[in-house]
Amino acid sequence: MILSTIFLGVIGPLQITLIVVVVLLIFGGKKIPELMRGLGSGIKEFKDASKEEDEPKKDKAE
Template sequence: MTLYMLPLAIGPWQIALIVVVVLLLFGGKKIPELMRGLGSGIKEFKDASKEEDSSKEDKNE
């Protein structure tokens, strides 16, 4: 395994540890709210990038 791929080598114990830490930091009730906000942010980003692409196509024509 090369050095640049080392951070991507996450095993099941590391994932479990991350889940436990997130649960301890935010609590079980707060996590769905955080994921909903993250999802809406990603959707807004995709919409904005599509608008940018369409405006570039309009300028090229």
């Protein structure tokens, strides 16, 4: 519990700004939307796959 308080206190607005600037420098402004789109589609596929696994379990219980 103490460790989570320490880690939460370390990240502030200055650190977040620094991270954003570094990401912009590394990937560039044009590449970031493509990365976010890919991340979003990956999350969507993961959710769809997890729903497909849950459906047969519900059918067996009935």
